[in-house]
Amino acid sequence: MFDNSLIFDCHDKLILVVEDDYDIGDIIEHYLTREGMRVLRAMNGKQALEILAVQSIDLLLLDIKLPEMNGWDVLKRIRQYDNEPPVIMLTALDQDIDKVMALRMGADDFVVKPFNPNEVVARVVAVLRRTLHTKQIKNRNLRYKNLLIKSDTRTAYMEFDSKTLIINLTLTEYRILTLMIEYPHKVFTRSELINQCMPDGNALERTLDSHVSKLRKKLEEHGLEQMLINVRGVGYRLDHPQE
Structure with a gap:
């Protein structure tokens, strides 16, 4: 659609x-x-x-x-x-x-x-x-669950009760996460993600997949499981819709 x-x-x-x-x-x-x-x-x-x-x-x-x-x-x-x-x-x-x-x-x-x-x-x-x-989104803080993005410093954090940890992201990973966190349940096609998040317009879909895989692993290392879901034949969504 x-x-x-x-x-x-x-x-x-x-x-x-x-x-x-x-x-x-x-x-x-x-x-x-x-x-x-x-x-x-x-x-x-x-x-x-x-x-x-x-x-x-x-x-x-x-x-x-x-x-x-x-x-x-x-x-x-x-x-x-x-x-x-x-x-x-x-x-x-x-x-x-x-x-x-x-x-x-x-x-x-x-x-x-x-x-x-x-x-x-x-x-x-x-x-x-x-x-x-x-x-x-400049100078706005974006949140989803305990994930926080501070747009003014281009920094992502995981917030816990007693501490806040920085998630070290590449620029492309940051762009992907910033785009998807605003629409966490929307399915983004690979073409949309490439056009909006990867400055080199010659990027291949497998290059995008590599960036998403690395970003997913970093989120998992900070306690966010089952994120950046692969929608077969289409692209990715950040998280499952709430039931």
């Missing part, structure tokens, strides 16, 4: 496309505006930073090889902002080291040229949705 809670309206979102190839920039702009988004263009890194200084941008599509200032340097500067926008990196280099570097430097996703424009739009929508979700 389709879940209306997953509908995301990207209409009127402002996207900054930083790409020095006119043709590629035109194609991206066409597909984004077709989905109701607004687009600004920058031809180099310096121009991108000038736009960011005066415009509130919802998301950047940022090429790595740029004149004036390359994409790595732009990304580094952006991540110093208080209200930093999400960034999807664009590159012609299909090398794992570039993907790892982009994600470690704070990119939210990574697209390799040549690409399908519809895939770019899908990535943009997924990152915008994930960013909105993060903003909505």
